[in-house]
Amino acid sequence: MPTVTLPPKENALFKRILRCYEHKQYRNGLKFCKQILSNPKFAEHGETLAMKGLTLNCLGKKEEAYDLVRRGLRNDLRSHVCILIYPGSRCSCQRREICARHSINVILTKAPKSTRLFAGGVPPVLLVSPVTVGLWQKPVCPVLVLYLRASLWRIQSSITLKSCTALCTPHPGWCALQHKHTRFIQKARIGAVGSCFHNCAAPGWHVYGLLQRSDKKYDEAIKCYRNALKWDKDNLQILRDLSLLQIQMRDLEGYRETRYQLLQLRPAQRASWIGYAIAYHLLEDYEMAAKIIEEFRKTQQTSPDKVDYEYSELLLYQNQVLREAGLYKEALEHLSNYEKQICDKLAVEETRGELLLKLGRLDEATEVYHCLQERNPENWTYYHGLEKALKPSSMEEKCKIYEEAWEKFPKGLVPRRLPLNFLLGDKFRECLDRYLRMNFSKGCPPVFTTLKSLYASKEKVTMVEELVVGYETSLKSCRMFNPNDDGKEEPPTTLLWVQYFLAQHYDMIGQQTLSLEYINAAIESTPTLIELFLIKAKIYKHAGNIREAVRWMDEAQALDTADRFINSKCAKYMLKAGMIKEAEEMCSKFTREGASAVENLNEMQCMWFQTECALAYKNMNKFGEALKKCHEIERHFVEITDDQFDFHTYCMRKMTLRSYVDLLKLEDVLRMHPFYYKAAVTAIQMYLSLHDNPLIDDNKELQADTANLSDKELKKLRNKQRRAQKKAQLEEEKKNAEKEKQLKNQKKKKEDDDEEIGGPKEELIPEKLVKVENPLEEAVKFLTPLKHLVKEKIDTHLLAFEIYFRKEKYMLMLQSVKRAVAIDPDHPWLHQCLVRFFKGGMRARLCPHTFLTSASHSSLWSPSFPVSESKELPEVVRTVLKQEITRLFGDSNARSFNQAYLSKHSNSIPHRLAAAKMMVHLDPSAEPKAAELASALDQSLDNRTIQTCIEVLECLRSGALGDCKELVETYRDSCHRLFPYTLAFAPPGYEENSKIVNGDLSTETEELANEISSTFPLL
Known part of the structure; x- marks a missing residue:
């Protein structure tokens, strides 16, 4: 209601402004605002000014919007009241x-x-x-x-x-x-004083709150709403908006109070009851939440025979609250009483089975899980539930459960697959034989994927290999799995799938030569099967030859250009090989026509592409472009968080309450997602590198270079610079033309829309991102979510140490290493951090080539005093540090601690490398011994993998282990003989881009390959 009572004409216009805002007809709303404000009598009408500001904000004119809203707020409170x-x-x-x-x-x-x-x-x-x-x-x-x-x-x-x-x-x-x-x-x-005070202040504060909310300043918006409520405490719209912000910010206590006010004002509305119940549910007061839902349910007049979806969801949500409260008996009774009125019958049966197990009513639970098995015999959960209900006391009884399922579901794969997890010896071989024969005969490509978990057992890996190699030999000779079989011959495709399996098997255990032989034989027999080319590309990728992997993946993509999965795989491999433009062109086949592929992929939140792009640019030392991709991913997660707003009211209206609560819980841990973790780690590494090696101004560097040049050399340099400048100018013109075309397309798209919603986001400019004033503060922004959500990963705490080491935050350094020690006290990177912390070097001088890789995270440090003896620290801090360092290191000094670590892990290459680096750090004269220690490639050593050897080679090249140029070539040649397909170890001239390093070697493949090679040296 306007502060100054508007005449009928202006009042009608004001109401139209409100309608235009609600229907997002912003430009029409501005026209009506102009008509009111053009009247001299109402030129300073507060609410019209506020609504004009709110409308302009939706059109992206934020500064003007804030000015108008503040002006309107002042005029509201200055008027006739x-x-x-x-x-x-x-x-x-x-x-x-x-x-x-x-x-x-x-x-x-x-x-x-x-x-x-x-x-x-x-x-x-x-x-x-x-x-x-x-x-x-x-x-x-x-x-x-x-x-x-x-x-x-x-x-x-x-x-x-x-x-x-x-x-x-x-x-x-x-x-x-x-x-x-x-x-x-x-x-x-x-x-x-009267309603006049309420009407003057509340709308102004409300509009100001909406403005703050649109700028994601949720805390400020909440303050504005609270101010508005002081003038109009029963305003429903303000209370609803406040509740949305409170649940968005997880102010659960405040949310409960606001929902209680709404319930008092509108007790007949369903959303009032549901919102109040959810508030107690999120506060983990389950019993109170259950009581509120029950009181609300009693008010619902629903026929017992009538099925209503929304009422059904309410009942299921009520049952979920009872279960979380630990009231299993009441939950089971509730489920039985209202079973007929619940639409989701599958959820009813699954919940019933869980409740019966918790209550110990195992016979009834057995019946329920048997019924669920008949409904879906391929669901692993039902078999696990049946095991819990039957409680088999021996392996035979456990196996009998699955034998009965085999007989009942002869075509089922799960009853044959699950026993492989616990069977051993001949029983395992027998069960595996039946499972593999069924899949090979059918031609089931993902059979190897289903058996991957078995590769943790060396005994089972041996049996798998013996069986499948036997199949291949027999199929070649008599077209049967075994010459003694009494059955019909297998079709030719069976041999194809056996070879396909063997190629993946040998790739998994690190035998790429045998793997390539099998996949080449399969391709020769069936050169049109896409899956074969895909596996061949994977083999080359795992072997360290990403260029060859790209070639074969591109071959697979050419066989079916309409297959988006293969297209995406090919683009991903191209990015790993540093072929960014080619990857963009590959992706453009499936992006919107007339728009840049990169922009369209960003718009679609295609984060796998952006993470791989960031890594590719980082490997090319283009930190600006890489940081841009990392920040784009960060923005995606911010957008996903903000998208909750759309569901706070929708889910209560549609009664999808279980999904809504799950959504809220998911959003709380959203940044645990691997995409965010990968982007955050990449960004932190680059910011640390920028801190250690700040960018030099090009003009200063040029002046320094030209000072010592002769006139002839200077003339050549100037000509070269002019050519480079001309080339750069042409590229810039081309880039501007493309950008202009994109802007034209975007403008046309905006004109087609009814209104343009929201202003343009701040552009991410690579040059600005890479020249940030305080890289460590930017790194902390990415680190903070990881410390809260991904604290079970040791890399999180070690990255934190690297940041705090440079910031000289001793207590935070101590916190980081203690948390890391609790996860894996023998981790190679952690060992380096501990020695540095003990030694107390304040400034790290890091080599860019070896900085922050998976196992190696430091190179050279200037020696300094022990942390605990720093006189600049307060007495309390020094006392705490001294106590904790004593607990971590005992009575040993840094050298003896490093030597003890080396003795303990003398058979592991990554641990030897970490100890060698610290040897040089503590005593530069020990460089020859350290280089010899790290470069050992004996067959008895563990973790002799491609990635580990690449790290050692880079350390030798960078000088982290001293000046050892001759040793570099010797070590490279030894690695080349050990891993002949890896480009990083290829001799000069072998490949034009021999510097490209495989960046995505699977960790599980590395570890398994090492274990298999040490156990089965003949493989």
């Missing part, structure tokens, strides 16, 4: 005192004309509304300003006259205004 009170004036209800109920009706015309104009006579007392300086007319009268801060009233006198005195009573919500000529004190309750 300023009440002139004359001594002895009476209200229309004939009371002598100020009537709070009818204060706006005080008859002002009774005062003398001269008094009303403040020209003389008895000056009036002016009661002014909060948050403004009230002015009535010139010349200025005494003005009392009431300014609201933290729910207290503060009285100020902006102009002091002898004839006016301000007195404040003890109660903070009251003020007393006294004129020296009056015989009584006029009192007014500030919060109850």
Whole structure:
């Protein structure tokens, strides 16, 4: 409701403004605002100004929007609500005192004309509304300003006259205004002067809150809404908006209070009850939540025979709350009572099975899980539930469960697959034989994927290999799995799938030569099967030859250009090979026509592409472009978090309450997602590198280079620079033309929409991102979510150590290493961090080539004093550090600690490398010994994998282990003989881009390959 009562014409226009805003017809709304504000009488109408600002904000004009809303807020509080009170004036209800109920009706015309104009006579007392300086007319009268801060009233006198005195009573919500000529004190309750006060302040604060909310300043928006509620505590719209912000910010206590107010105001509305129940549910007061839902359910008049989806969801949600409260018996009774009214029968049976297991009613649970098996014999969960219900006491009884399932479901694969997890010896071989024969005969490509988990057991890996190699030999000779079989011959495709399986098997155990032989034989027999080319590309990728992998993946993509999965795989491999432009062209086959592939992929939140792009740019030392991709991924997660707003009201309206609660719980741990973790780690590594090696200004570097050049050399350099400048100019023109084309397409798209919603986001410019003033602070922004959500990964705490080491935050360094020690005390990177922490080097001088890889995270450090002996630290900090260092290291010094670590892990290459680095760090004269220690490639050593050898080679090349140029070539040649397909170990001239390093070698493949090779040296 407008503060100044608008005439019918303007009032109708104001209502149309509100409708236009609700229907997102922003430009029409601005036209109506202009019509009202163009009238001189209403040029400063507060609510119209506020609505105009809110509308402009939706069109991206934020500065103008804020100015208008603030101006509107001031004018709202400066308008006719300023009440002139004359001594002895009476209200229309004939009371002598100020009537709070009818204060706006005080008859002002009774005062003398001269008094009303403040020209003389008895000056009036002016009661002014909060948050403004009230002015009535010139010349200025005494003005009392009431300014609201933290729910207290503060009285100020902006102009002091002898004839006016301000007195404040003890109660903070009251003020007393006294004129020296009056015989009584006029009192007014500030919060109850009348509806006019509410109507003037609440809309302005509400609009200001909406503006803050649109800018994602949720805390400020909540403050605005609370201010609005002080003027209109029962405003439903403000309360609803406040509740949305509270649940968004997880202010659960505040959310509960707001939902309680809404329930009191609208007890007949379903959303009021549901919101209040959810508030208690999220606060983990399950019993109270269950009681509220039950009270609401009693008000619902639903026929027992009628099936209503929304009522069904309410019942399932109520049952979920009962289960989480631990009331399993009540939950089971509830499920039985309302089973007929629940639509999701599958959820009913699954829940019943879980409850019966928890209550120990195993016979009934067995019946339930048998019924579920018949419904879906391929669901692993049902078999696990049946095992819990039957409680088999021996392997034979456990196996009998699955034998019965085999007989009942002869075509089922799960009853044959699950026993492989626990069977051993001949029983395992027999079961595996039946499972593999069934899949090979059918031609089931993912059979190897289903058996991957078995590769943790060396015994089972051996049996798998013996069986499948036997199949291949027999199929070649007699087209049967075994020459002794009494059955029909297998089709030719069976041999194809056996070879396909063997190729994956040998790739898994690190035998790429055998793997390639099998896959080549399969391709020769069936050169049109896409899956074969895909596996061949994977083999080359795992072997360290990403270029060859790209070639074969591109071959697979060419066989079916309409297959989006293969297209995406090919693009991913191209990015790993540093072929960014080719990858973009590959992706453009499936992006929107007429738009840049990169922009469209960003718009679609295609994060796998952006993470791989970031890694590719990082490997090319293009940190600006890489950081841009990392920040784009961060923005995606912010958008996903903000998208919750759409569901806070929708889910309560549609009663999808179980999904809604799951969504809220998911959003709380959203940044645990691998995409965010990968992007955050990449960004942190680059920011640390930028801190250690700040970018040099090109002009300064050029001046330094040209100072020592002769005239002839300088002339050549200038010509070269001119050519480079011309080339760069042409590229820039081409880039601008493409950008102009994109902007044209975007503009056309916007014109097709009804309205443009929201302003443009701040552009991510690579040059600015890479020249950030404080890289460590930017790194902390990415680190903070990881510390809270991904604290079970040791890399999180070690990255934290690297940041705090550079910031010289000793207690945080200690916290990081202690958390890492609790996860894996023998981790190679952690060992380096511990030695550095103990030694207390304050500045790390890191080699960019070996910085922050998976096992190697430091190169050279300047020696310094022990941390615990630093005289710059407070006494308390030094005492704590000394105690904790004693606990971590005992009585040993840094060298003895490093030597003990080396002795303990002398058979592991990554651990030897970490110890060798620390050897050089502690004693530079030990470089030859350290290089020899790290470069050992004996067959008896563990973790002799491609990635580990690449790290050792890079350390030797970078000088992290001293000057050992001859050893570099010797070590490279040894690695090349060990891993002949890996480009990183290829001799010069073997490949043009021999510097490309395989960046995605599977960890499980590395570990398994090492274990298999040490156990089965003949493989």
